[in-house]
Amino acid sequence: MRDVMRFHVARKAKDTSRVPDRLSTRYEDLAPATGVPVRTFGFRRTPAGEDRRMWTINGKPFHPDTVLARPRLGSVERWRFSSDFHHPVHVHLARFQVTARGGRPAEPKDAGWKDTVDVRPYETVETLVRFTGYRGRYMIHCHNLEHEDMAMMANIQIT
Numbered sequence: 001m002r003d004v005m006r007f008h009v010a011r012k013a014k015d016t017s018r019v020p021d022r023l024s025t026r027y028e029d030l031a032p033a034t035g036v037p038v039r040t041f042g043f044r045r046t047p048a049g050e051d052r053r054m055w056t057i058n059g060k061p062f063h064p065d066t067v068l069a070r071p072r073l074g075s076v077e078r079w080r081f082s083s084d085f086h087h088p089v090h091v092h093l094a095r096f097q098v099t100a101r102g103g104r105p106a107e108p109k110d111a112g113w114k115d116t117v118d119v120r121p122y123e124t125v126e127t128l129v130r131f132t133g134y135r136g137r138y139m140i141h142c143h144n145l146e147h148e149d150m151a152m153m154a155n156i157q158i159t
């Protein structure tokens with residue numbers, strides 16, 4: 001690895017940079033539309049026959065023909081992620097905001113727009129998800145490589 005890169009410090013310089021008091025301006029808070037379903041996604045290790053368990057979402061490993069949710073383009077939905085383990089839950093093509101974690105208000109680290117949220121063991125994370133962009137089929141999945149490789153994924157269809 002020693003041959004990858006080498007830095008030569010060629011001269012002295014004064015560091016005039018500083019961290020601003022605020023790193024960002026206030027973002028908009030999402031509000032759920034009325035009448036949209038609340039969807040629950042359970043990320044679990046599920047028995048799958050003798051001596052076998054699989055990483056699943058709502059009890060099912062990924063199948064290309066199965067769609068777990070059909071949100072409407074332009075809508076905001078309340079999605080609830082629950083977990084039996086650390087699962088970094090990633091939603092493709094839809095950004096979301098965390099509104100609650102473990103039955104308590106969202107934590108400072110939950111602020112802002114997310115495309116992935118760490119759901120801790122035996123925790124439930126409440127989110128508001130906004131579907132903008134394009135209609136079509138996308139995925140939600142656990143971002144642990146070992147879990148997504150073992151089918152901890154699901155299709156969502158934006159209609």
Ligand SMILES: [Cu+2]
Nearest residue numbers: 087142144147
């Ligand atoms: Cu996982």
